[in-house]
Amino acid sequence: MSIQFFKYQGAGNDFILIDNRGLSFKDTDNKIVHKLCDRRFGIGGDGFMLLQNHPDFDFEMRYFNADGNPGSMCGNGGRCIVAFAKHLGIIDSETNFLAVDGPHYAKISDEGNWVDLQMIDIDTISKDGEAYVLNTGSPHYVAQMQGLESYDVYHNGKEIRNNETYRSEGINVNFVEDQGDHLFVRTFERGVEDETYACGTGVTAVALSMAYRKGQTGHVETPVKVLGGNLNIKFDYDGSRFTQVFLCGPAEKVFEGKISI
Numbered sequence: 234m235s236i237q238f239f240k241y242q243g244a245g246n247d248f249i250l251i252d253n254r255g256l257s258f259k260d261t262d263n264k265i266v267h268k269l270c271d272r273r274f275g276i277g278g279d280g281f282m283l284l285q286n287h288p289d290f291d292f293e294m295r296y297f298n299a300d301g302n303p304g305s306m307c308g309n310g311g312r313c314i315v316a317f318a319k320h321l322g323i324i325d326s327e328t329n330f331l332a333v334d335g336p337h338y339a340k341i342s343d344e345g346n347w348v349d350l351q352m353i354d355i356d357t358i359s360k361d362g363e364a365y366v367l368n369t370g371s372p373h374y375v376a377q378m379q380g381l382e383s384y385d386v387y388h389n390g391k392e393i394r395n396n397e398t399y400r401s402e403g404i405n406v407n408f409v410e411d412q413g414d415h416l417f418v419r420t421f422e423r424g425v426e427d428e429t430y431a432c433g434t435g436v437t438a439v440a441l442s443m444a445y446r447k448g449q450t451g452h453v454e455t456p457v458k459v460l461g462g463n464l465n466i467k468f469d470y471d472g473s474r475f476t477q478v479f480l481c482g483p484a485e486k487v488f489e490g491k492i493s494i
């Protein structure tokens with residue numbers, strides 16, 4: 234069987250997208266997803282998404298990590314699927330869609346390549362030593378450091394992700410360096426089991442953790458630089474709860490094609 238696919242990227246976090254409104258793609262075989270995401274034997278991608286119809290929403294986002302297993306929420310994937318929905322003519326400038334962590338509101342630029350995606354509200358941040366641990370739709374570990382440019386994110390991230398605390402469920406490991414007018418973030422992603430060029434729920438977790446650490450309340454905007462570009466996180470913080478959390482950034486179609494599965 235041959236399927237039509239679309240390849241998108243958001244700040245270098247790249248995804249395979251399938252219009253599955255006709256339910257032609259049966260996702261029971263995770264090996265197929267894993268192979269499609271392989272950069273040598275498939276199309277290549279950090280994740281794989283099915284856009285499906287839903288009776289109460291514009292569409293439903295079903296996300297899989299590159300290892301073929303269903304993932305938790307993917308922020309950059311969410312922004313890319315909104316751009317895809319606009320490309321397909323399902324939405325115009327705003328949308329309400331359903332993802333694994335619940336409903337999401339998003340707005341998209343007229344050109345269709347810049348998406349502001351609302352993330353879930355957060356009221357729980359815990360600590361693991363000096364690091365912050367929180368769930369922004371996906372679980373994240375946030376460690377502050379200096380010298381991130383030359384840091385070994387792969388080996389250190391992998392070690393934390395596989396330590397006794399996190400081994401079974403896994404966690405996404407973010408390293409952050411404050412560079413003055415912006416934060417610089419690098420992430421080791423669970424499910425990809427490698428460093429990616431950007432992680433949307435990750436930079437969101439980082440921005441919230443830094444505000445929590447500083448007790449920075451009110452409306453906060455945090456520009457973040459990642460390996461694949463720039464993202465902006467906006468939210469309101471009243472000292473106990475983060476609301477109106479928006480992950481803002483680029484989402485672009487790279488190519489499309491057909492592949493036999």
Ligand SMILES: N[C@H](CCC[C@H](N)C(=O)O)C(=O)O
Nearest residue numbers: 304305307308309432433434
């Ligand atoms: N790249 C994603 C995170 C994918 C989530 C996945 N790695 C997991 O923990 O299941 C993002 O932009 O938020």
